[in-house]
Amino acid sequence: xxxxxxxxxxxxxxxxxxxxxxxxxxxxxxxxxxxxxxxxxxxxxxxxxxxxxxxxxxxxxxxxxxxxxxxxxxxxxxxxxxxxxxxxxxxxxxxxxxxxxxxxxxxxxxxxxxxxxxxxxxxxxxxxxxxxxxxxxxxxxxxxxxxxxxxxxxxxxxxxxxxxxxxxxxxxxxxxxxxxxxxxxxxxxxxxxxxxxxxxxxxxxxxxxxxxxxxxxxxxxxxxxxxxxxxxxxxxxxxxxxxxxxxxxxxxxxxxxxxxxxxxxxxxxxxxxxxxxxxxxxxxxxxxxxxxxxxxxxxxxxxxx
Numbered sequence: 001x002x003x004x005x006x007x008x009x010x011x012x013x014x015x016x017x018x019x020x021x022x023x024x025x026x027x028x029x030x031x032x033x034x035x036x037x038x039x040x041x042x043x044x045x046x047x048x049x050x051x052x053x054x055x056x057x058x059x060x061x062x063x064x065x066x067x068x069x070x071x072x073x074x075x076x077x078x079x080x081x082x083x084x085x086x087x088x089x090x091x092x093x094x095x096x097x098x099x100x101x102x103x104x105x106x107x108x109x110x111x112x113x114x115x116x117x118x119x120x121x122x123x124x125x126x127x128x129x130x131x132x133x134x135x136x137x138x139x140x141x142x143x144x145x146x147x148x149x150x151x152x153x154x155x156x157x158x159x160x161x162x163x164x165x166x167x168x169x170x171x172x173x174x175x176x177x178x179x180x181x182x183x184x185x186x187x188x189x190x191x192x193x194x195x196x197x198x199x200x201x202x203x204x205x206x207x208x209x210x211x212x213x214x215x216x217x218x219x220x221x222x223x224x225x226x227x228x229x230x231x232x233x234x235x236x237x238x239x240x241x242x243x244x245x246x247x248x249x250x251x252x253x254x255x256x257x258x259x260x261x262x263x264x265x266x267x268x269x270x271x272x273x274x275x276x277x278x279x280x281x282x283x284x285x286x287x288x289x290x291x292x293x294x295x296x297x298x299x300x301x302x303x304x305x
Contacts, residue, residue: 002030003074012075022081028095029074035096036070036106043067046173047107050180054111057125059118061187064110068103076103100179104168107180112190115232116225119165120147122184130169133179137165140218160196161218163189188228192221255280 005026009016044067051065068076077094084092084102094102113122126132137148140161148155153165164185170177185193196214199206206214259280 003033003071008071008074012071014075014078018082019078022078022085023093024078024081025093028093029077031096032077032094032099033070033074036068036073036099040067040070043107043178046178047109047180049173050107050109050169050182053129054109054126054182057111057122059113059121060111061114062112064112066108068106068108073099073103073106101177104179105181107178108183109180110183110185110190112185112187114187114228116186116229117232119184119186123151123165126167126169126182126184130167130171132167132169134168135165138162140222143222161215161222162193162196163222164193186225186228188221188224192218 008014009019047065047067051063054060054063077099080103081092081094084094100106111122113119134154136154136156137145138156138158139145139148140163141157141159143163145155164183167182167184168179169182170179172178195217199210199214
């Protein structure tokens, strides 16, 4: 089934003037549309494979995969033609032979993680698993980009505040090369990105009131990421502290039990023995990092002597 040109341009808010200016042949677009529909099932299988591979990483919270909708592919081709003409020359046109390599997100996989600091482990996993052609860190102006610079990752500042690290990978499930895009972002960046994406696809130009509120939402999402990371740091520190104190308490309890057993086995406690026991109890208190907690535990024992 072919696309109707007039309905298509109207439904996707594409200007007839822009379409004409780029000298796009509608018959070629229909050929691409039909060809991609024929290959779509094969791409879905490959998308599932990439997604399942990513799901094995313990720091990835969830994975989404999709193959580009055929109509959205045509929209992208129309909108990207002017960029490709700048890159390759005015004679460039998308066609059945070149679109699979020129459109890099026919397969899209999104790996979502919870804490910002988990990104680098996921980054290392991706670069060690596939041949990575390109990495781009999408950031908001003012974000800390030091680690991206250290890893020689291309940085793209987005006025919209969109944040995500994109990887273009290539592999050969058959003798034909397949290019896929993997997006890695936090769960808060995912929420913002989905809202931003829906608005941009439903408006030719986003109204100013929506733009301002999107920027506010972006700041909230960024602050939420920072807060989540801080909570994660506190949790790790608290867990370590609990483990340390539990060890101290177990050690002290063992010492106190040994001393109590010694007292119970002694029928007559001479002054020198009492002083020895009391000194030992005092020594436990002096070494105790829990302070008043152990003091309160030992005080009744001391008074009973």
